[in-house]
Amino acid sequence: MKKSLFYLLCLAQLPLFAQTGANLTHYVKPIIGTQKMGHTYPGATVPFGMVQLSPETDTLPYEMNGKYNPDVYKYCAGYQYDDKTITGFSHTHFSGTGHSDLGDFLIMPTTGALQLNPGTATNPESGYRSTFSHQSEVAEPGYYKVKLDEYNILTELTASNRVGFHQYTFPKTDQAHIVLDLMAGIYNYENKNVWTFVRVENDTLITGYRQTNGWGRTRFVYFAMSFSKPFYRYGQKNYAHDVYRGFWGKFDQAHNFPEMAGKQVRAYFDFKTTEGEKIKIKFALSPVSTEGALQNLRTEIPHWDFEKVKADAQALWEKELEKINIKLAANDDMVSFYTAMYHAFLSPTTFMDVDGAYRGLDQNNHMAKGFTNYTTFSLWDTYRALHPLFNVIQPKRNADMVQSMLAHYDQSVHKMLPVWSHYANENWCMTGYHSVSVIADAVIKGNAPFDANHALEACVNTARYKLYDGLEYYMQMGYVPEDKNSSSVSKTLEYAYDDWCIAQMAKKLGRNDLYEEFIKRSANFKNVYDAGTGFMRPKMSDGKFRKDFDALTTINQGFIEGNAWNYSLYVPQYPKEMIALMGGESKFIPHLDSLFTMHLPDAFFAETEDISRDGIIGNYVHGNEPSHHVAYLYNWTKQPWKTQERVRMILKKMYHVGPDGLGGNDDCGQMSAWYIFTTLGFYPVCPGSDQYALGSPAMEQATLQLDGKTFTITAKDQSDKNVYVQKVVLNGHTLTQPFITHADIMNGGELTFYMGAKPAKKNYQ
Structure with a gap:
């Protein structure tokens, strides 16, 4: 025991250079640059990765009353350190830019009565957003964690190159929801969404795509979304069509209909959870097709071991930092x-x-x-x-x-x-x-x-x-x-x-x-x-x-x-x-x-x-x-x-x-x-x-x-x-x-x- 203590004391006296080989990721603080005008994001990604899975703290309109909204400039990366609420976790982000775009496929876990709008920062209970504290927030290379105080849900995120991995720890409830917001994005303005499409393949697999006309005027992103647990109910709200017309009006598309399409779609997936139960989501992206997204998902993360994906992501960062x-x-x-x-x-x-x-x-x-x-x-x-x-x-x-x-x-x-x-x-x-x-x-x-x-x-x-x-x-x-x-x-x-x-x-x-x-x-x-x-x-x-x-x-x-x-x-x-x-x-x-x-x-x-x-x-x-x-x-x-x-x-x-x-x-x-x-x-x-x-x-x-x-x-x-x-x-x-x-x-x-x-x-x- 004395020998071990002596060894640790000696190790502590070594110069920083000698200690760096063990874990350089320990020195990385992704939260740096998230306040004021650094425009960085704190979420999970791997070196040069296609997925940047990170929290959004607000989604402001690009224009207000027909004029440019200067406050939107703060949200080029979707996250501002001084904000008190989180609206969800999306899969694509710029780092440190002076212009905004991306913020694709926002996911938000909730409990209680279902809400399908984000609400406002001043009145968060009016929507699905949640308050949070930096005391519960952890940002590391390849890993992000935060507690959503409104719902008592622990959020953990990690990623491979093309796949975002979510892990949500729920309380006991019969009203657990996963909201998939295809309207949300960075650089929001009217008609940004050209079209979105969601297809329910089965009770654990969703595919789809999003086409936007934002800073990139013709941008397509395809996805495949896999749940670790079957959902028992799902639905959608199409904000562009409150009344369904034409041949599609033959169906009740709002509940358990296997296809969802439109410019302004929000979908939800319902679960019943026990205390401390984890619902995991693998969300893969592709620039080409939903088939490509599925191939990316099955190739990069063929399992449900969150800790392994986190360890693999941090090992990639360690290799680059060295x-x-x-x-x-x-x-x-x-x-x-x-x-x-x-x-x-x-x-x-x-x-x-x-x-x-x-x-x-x-x-x-x-x-x-x-x-x-x-x-x-x-x-x-x-x-x-x-x-x-x-x-x-x-x-x-x-x-x-x-x-x-x-x-x-x-x-x-x-x-x-x-x-x-x-x-x-x-x-x-x-x-x-x-x-x-x-x-x-x-x-x-x-x-x-x-x-x-x-x-x-x-x-x-x-x-x-x-x-x-x-x-x-x-x-x-x-x-x-x-x-x-x-x-x-x-x-x-x-x-x-x-x-x-x-x-x-x-x-x-x-x-x-x-x-x-x-x-x-x-x-x-x-x-x-x-x-x-x-x-x-x-x-x-x-x-x-x-x-x-x-x-x-x-x-x-x-x-x-x-x-x-x-x-x-x-x-x-x-x-x-x-x-x-x-x-x-x-x-x-x-x-x-x-x-x-x-x-x-x-x-x-x-x-x-x-x-x-x-x-x-x-x-x-x-x-x-x-x-x-x-x-x-x-x-x-x-x-x-x-x-x-x-x-x-x-x-x-x-x-x-x-x-x-x-x-x-x-x-x-x-x-x-x-x-x-x-x-x-x-x-x-x-x-x-x-x-x-x-x-x-x-x-x-x-x-x-x-x-x-x-x-x-x-x-x-x-x-x-x-x-x-x-x-x-x-x-x-x-x-x-x-x-x-x-x-x-x-x-x-x-x-x-x-x-x-x-x-x-x-x-x-």
Whole structure:
């Protein structure tokens, strides 16, 4: 007994790094980001899983009295930590987006008198929703638990890739109900549901589908729902047809009728339960058919062992988290890091059945041959750091994601790569054509087990598609004119960067003709720079800059999710040329300094619905992605130590372990990927190149698992005070510049930072 106690005491004194191998999932807190504007969800899923089984705390209408309802923005992931009620548990969710959709197939267990409407948060007893407490709530990778206080029902959720597994522990009652709400969803507005269909196969098996016209305008999801116990009664309410007409009027369709169809259908299934009895539900999804959903269900979870599915899900998470084994001084920092990895591995999501079948952009069914088909591409966000992160620690998945993008291109009537796509739909959201960046980054870094020449063709055709978002003007004039196409400066700058990516790819593949075409286009950023003001500025079709100009305003100034201050620093392909354009280091450095120290007027926050003061440092907007590379720009000046200072400040201010621990939308993992790279001490300022800019590692040691090789990063004497790099040694050689290459990492080896409390102004020579 004494020996065991001594062993435990010794174990407790070991550094966190030594303990992480046993259970890294212990550090993940999915509740982080569920408060304010993080827009994450706390429910159960597996890495890159097709099912995201999570609670909804409200379903607000997209419009009220014919106008946009601003409160709906809070519910992009369906869950807000401050809410007091739960309306049910649905199977599809975005993580951290600034737009909403999904929330398919909401299930709610209830007892007592049957109610088939959700009620309201202020009057929950008017519907099937229930109050709950965070004290009874548990959120872990692959597992979620909460008690529904209204009904004394314990809810537990877990999942495989394509199947959600519910376990509800009921009290003794003759009035136990499972409500299946096919009307509920995120991004609710009139006529979202095009059609829903439910078929009762037998007393334990239900199949059906849902077609919606939401953000994705033609979206189909099929399901198979299996109960562990037969129901003794079932029924439905079709809110679009209170009186049944025509031939179907011959039947009483409200009770025990085996088919239910309509735009606004809610179904229910009744049980009698003993005290503590568990009713389990397996709910499988398919993008193709109910037959595919059944095959997914029977293949992935052929049994009723809830604990096994939970253990399997958490083992999958453990395997992915072990791709980086890190030593951090504080437990909260371990939580932040591994939760960031968790969020980074939520999307893109699998979009095919177990046999490879999936629905394509052309609305036909296809087979993914030799790759996993993925969806949910928030590319305006994720090209910056998430996909570059995948090229390091998820290369196979990233290559499959590129192949998914190429399949999208092949199925596109426009012959364009995806912009913002999900569930066989293109949403055309945000600016640029950043699939190009993701593809070029993979090709340049040697992670291209696909037809690279076909990929180049797809990139080129995308960049030449004149009908897309001002591209015709851009190709003719070298910029997008603001009087012809809004957000013109953002588009010009982003097109120029993407064109540079195409040029690099063309050069590597020996297409000098394309290289010359697109390297010329990549210099178009100069065409919207106004030397008179020192900012990128909207230019009109007559070649003159727009007269009314405010560098701080975000609305109607030629920018999207940023202002002139932010976007004037967006030339990732040519940082040296940008600095020279802005007057050289003597003017650029004070300009960059002031970005972090200036005070924004109240009007700025009134203009932006998705940014709170919590997500801003000065005029540096970490909650919106155009600034994510900015702190690293000092590396192209003689003051790289300011990068080290800034990134450590951002880490502390923008991330913590509370439910509001993200300083803005996580945007499908981009915010989290920034955190991971920056904590490790390097960042991909310009995806499409093989270069990473060094920063200030906020850890003691980390080992990256790289398909048989390892890359170890050590920060000696690192602390909250010792944020400045004194020296960097790569495999025994002292670096003379604050950069490393992709090959430096992937070849394996050791990178050692020596840290100190004061800037080493000559540490890179």
